[in-house]
Structure formats: structure tokens, C-alpha cells
Amino acid sequence: MAHSLLTYQQATRLYLEKAEPYLPLLTIWGIQWALAAIMSQLFLSGVPAWTVDTSFYLAIAASVVYLTFVGLRKRKSSAQQQPKIQTVNVNQATTFSPITQTVLLTALLLLPAVLLILFHWNGLLFVDLYRASLLTVLYLLLGTGFNRWFLYLGLWLLLLISMTAVLYLGFAPFILGLMGGSSLIVCRILLK
Secondary structure, three states: HHHHHHHHHHHHHHHHHOOOHOOHHHHHHHHHHHHHHHHHHHHHHHOOOHHHHHHHHHHHHHHHHHHHHHHHHHHHHHHHOOOOOOOOHHHHOOOOOOHHHHEEEEEEEEHHHHHHHHHHOOHHHHHHHHHHHHHOOOHHHHHHHOOOOHHHHHHHHHHHHHHHHHHHHHHHHHHHHHHHHHHHHHHHHHHH
8 A cells, every 4th residue: 555655656746746847837727717706706797707618718818828938948848859769668558548537537527527517416507516616626636646735725625615515605716716716826836
């Protein structure tokens, strides 16, 4: 058990090192999620409804610009480097093939949606519960493999989800949108 946890921690650190250039996307989408929650609540006081959609499109545009910048920077750095022969370390190879990984990830993402439909919890108020639940799973996985602060972040978000689902379901888009977006920004800070 300890060996497999150690291997999982090493794999998590390896993947996070490779994902380093893409971490600012967490900030972009965290800001978008929090702003959309605030704008949807301000909609009740007279702010136009198109502001929520605009925050989404602005986040897409910012992501595209940033990914283009990262791609150009990678292309420029790879053109300056000499081609190297890559060796594959057998100990760092993943157990599953890329197709199996994609299928498992898709099943993991669809599982909460299927459970919500089975229990007839498929209204608009449950969309944010679903998104925050997936974010909680991500934090708990990062917490077991990278840093225990992610465990605390995941448990806090899980507690917030359960309290919101039971007590304040009508405010779920605002509460979970604002706190989910803020937690993405905190995640980015923790991964620095």
C-alpha cells in the first residue's frame, strides 16, 4: 500500500511539473466562475443578463490567447534546443493505455451526472453542485498525491456542497459559484 501511494505521489508530481505552463488557466476560470456567480446574483437587481455570458466568452478568449502564447513559447524554445533522443523509464510508465485513461476519466465525470438523474436531481440548481463535486474529487486526488492542503480544500468544499444541498439549494449557483471559483484561484496559488 505504501509503495503504491509513493508511486501515485511521484506520478502526481511528474504530471504537475508538465502542467506548470497551464496553471494560469486555473486563475482565468476561477475568476470567470466567481464573476458569473456575482453577475447572476446582480441580475436580480437590474444588471443585464448578457453579462454572465460575456464573462464566459471573455474567459474563453483569455484562455485561447494564453494557450497561443504558451504554444509559441514552446515552439520557440524547442527550435533553439538540439534534438535529443528520448528514453522511456519503465518505472514511470503509466499502467493504463491512453484510451483506457480517457474511458476511465469520462466514466468518472459522468458518474455524478448519472447519479443526479437517477435520483431525479437534474434541475438547474444542481449544475453547480455537479461542478463543485467534480472539483472536490480533483482536490481530494491532489491532496492524496501532492499536498495535504488540497485535502483540506476538498473537505471544505465537500462540507459546503452538502450544507448548500440540504439547507440553501436556491442559493447553490451563487454560493458554490463564488466559493468554487475562489477555490480554483487558491488551487493555483498552492500549486505555485
